[in-house]
Amino acid sequence: MLIVRRPVRRLLVALLPLLALAAAACSDPMTTTDPQSDFADTVHGVYQIVTILAAIVFVAVLALTLILAIVFHERPGRRAQQFHGNSKLEVVWTIIPVAIVTVIAIPTFRAIADTTDPAPDDAITIAVTGHQWWFEFEYEGTGLVTANEIHIPAGRATSFLLRSDDVIHSFWVPQLAGKVDLIPGHENELWFTPHENAARPEPYLGQCAEFCGLSHANMRFRVYVDTPQNFSAWIEAQQASRIAPANEATAAGETLFLSSSCVGCHTVKGTAAAGSIGPDLSHIGSRSTIASGIMDNDRESLIRWISNPDREKPGVVLMPAFESQMTQEQIASIADYLLSLQ
């Protein structure tokens, strides 16, 4: 008897602080419970209704189980009552789940309709292409192509056209929207409007959510929500063509870069580098990370990356390990050049 009661009670008491801690999870960078766009709000609204109902059912069924286990535990003189069922009760507990499910279904259907509306006409359109293992972004109508980091304006809709070049990936920035898959041979659309007050200097973190091979865990991206002014400035800066080397060192880096096999895969606008296999590097110096968000964008990381990408991000075989083709000085020179591409 006591064996049943004590540990279970202890367990329930232990669960309460757990729930409190879970609530604190709101400050986590990929939290699903701190929505910052209309889409995320809609989802969170349904989530809250369903979570409250789920909590009620959870407590009720567990309490009932525990109470029955305790009250009807065998003891001297007790005889089990022999009955087989009760039609009225069966009706009652058919209606209970039907009612709960109905309460969940109505806001669900409404939210499905809300989140599949067509995007407004003034929406910014970004074509997203999934690659193993990085995201390519092309701002339609601007010629602006970038990778793994994007800027979008607060208070205005952005529409994402989701495609894939190889396997299935999934586009997910939890605070801004639920995930939608990138499927080869299909095009999916996702749009949302970040809150007016969602603009901030720190990025919203995103990550590929569909297993896509060896470095799936390393396929991350960042979404910066800017004020409209900052966004316009960013677009303008990113549209700039070739950034002339500011000093001799970066000029040497550019020469080396353009004479190496880098140009076969990467584009730097306004130069001979026009490859389209790897990320566009025209303004790589302005990004905060490299290697799809797993490394800071600084000199030391760039040198490590160029030296041996596969060591930093397993499975990156399309880009060779340049440590076997170049000296460390040459690699550092290219890193300096890339950082100058603001």
Added chain:
Amino acid sequence: MATAVETLAPPATQSGIWSWITTIDHKRIGALYAITGFIFFLVGGVEALLIRAQLAVPNGDVIDPELFNQLFGVHALTMIFLAVMPMGAGFFNYMIPLMIGARDVAFPRLNALSYWIFLGGALLLTSSFIFGGAPDAGWFAYAPLTSEQFSPGRNMDFYVLGILMLGVSSMAAALNFAVTIINMRAPGMSLLRMPVFVWMTLIISALLILALPPLTVALLQLLFDRHYETSFLSPGGGGDPLLWQHLFWVFGHPEVYILILPAMGIVSETLPVFSRKPLFGYSAIVFSGMAIAFLGWAVWSHHMYTTGLGPVQKSIFAGTTMTIGVPTGIKIFNWLATMYGGSIRFTTSMYFAVAFIALFTIGGISGVMHASPPIDTQQQDTYWIVAHIHYVLVGGALMGIFSGIYYWFPKMTGRFLGEGLGQVHFWLMFIGINLTFFPMHFLGTAGMPRRIYTYDSGMGWDFWNMVATIGALVIGVSLLVFIANFFRAMGQKPTAPNNPWDAATLEWATTSPPPEHDFDLIPIVRGRDPLWFDRDHGHAPAAAPDSAVHIHLPPPSYYPMMMAVGVLLLAVGPMTHLVLTAFGAVVIAYSVWGWALEPTD
């Protein structure tokens, strides 16, 4: 013995390893399934512990990414196809003929064939770790990641061919059990007098018979895409990767019910016995089982909410998925009502049964939550889903299976598992499960994706990952306690009486363990709970017949095992050299011939 000129003489021995290889006794085959399933359960457990070790801390480097990506997929395949399904099949094999008062299944040699093909498929799949790499695209193996282009190794071939073999095995077993249950019940056992466990087995058989063909089609498409230049699944050649997802989940979702319904059947046996009263709402439980199985066919796209389905499809699949919550809720209420008014004996089996209700409910609730497509867009492919499936499959299916193990162990072995060790096992496992899987809800809510071998610190995921890893270790320790309990029990003398728990179903009418022919006299069924009906209405057990009466049992046979070897060769061929496939076909043809001409007395 005219036919013996052309075929092998039937095996003669009744003991030793050959007697197990050639056995067609449903009880021995059941034991083989159960033990093999449990061994693979331990293999799957080790895989899980490696995964948890890697994820215990951010940027962990216990195992490399290649191995991690193999482990999470093979862990799922092992637990689903090589552990939970065969442990369920162990109970079907051992118990169904006994529970319906029969002397064996309808097709005893086919039954042996199912086991040996299962073993071949299981070994093929697991051997991939030795022969160049295990499947590394998850158990769901989404195209086009599985194509020759993106998975050039042999990894995915082991997946395709291993699962094809397991499918053949399950198909044969499902047909066998459906025929057995429909045709071989003892006199008086009408359909609505069948024990719920038998009902669930019948329903699972129907699910398997209908669910395996779409999977087989998908696997053959993948096999042909990989090896013979077709492009069913690759967009480059006019195919569509989403085709795989539809076919896979048309199988995959019913598969979830294939895994959970045996546990529902088991607790529907153990809850009444240990509450000392009849099951509450027998018909409601049986018909809601059917409803779950039926609705299970109309929900597959809820695995695909993020693939760009239109609003109408999303709404329909959300509606059907939520509807499954209704029969499931009915079952839970009926189980609780079965405890109401009882005089409950808290044996270890009962602990597991009650824990089943509680933990399965948690998995059920979280399931209804992401039945809602908008919510699912945030929970899909996160640890929230990992928490959900593990509450259903560990908190549900496994708790049910352990309830069944403690309950039927005396019937199967004549010995009792220790209650003291049993309770230690139970509490460790109960605590371990909640410690491992409950925090995964928090991880999912904090946005941690599934199937990532590494994560950065500062995401708010560190603490709960460490807790989950500790929980996994606790589950591991609980299983060591169970294994100790098993060997301790097997070292004792068999003392179990026919019906130690005062249970109501026919398997308790014969000796523990039962004789090879199960029943000296086929029992007569007079009510839904036959042994209780006879007890309460003063029907004494019929006198044992004269021991001189001959009970005919089919002789053991080499051919099921031989044919399974042929099937294994058939499967290995596409990976190595098609000569092996041809050789396998010859072995199968010879086995069929010998099988057909084998004397049956």
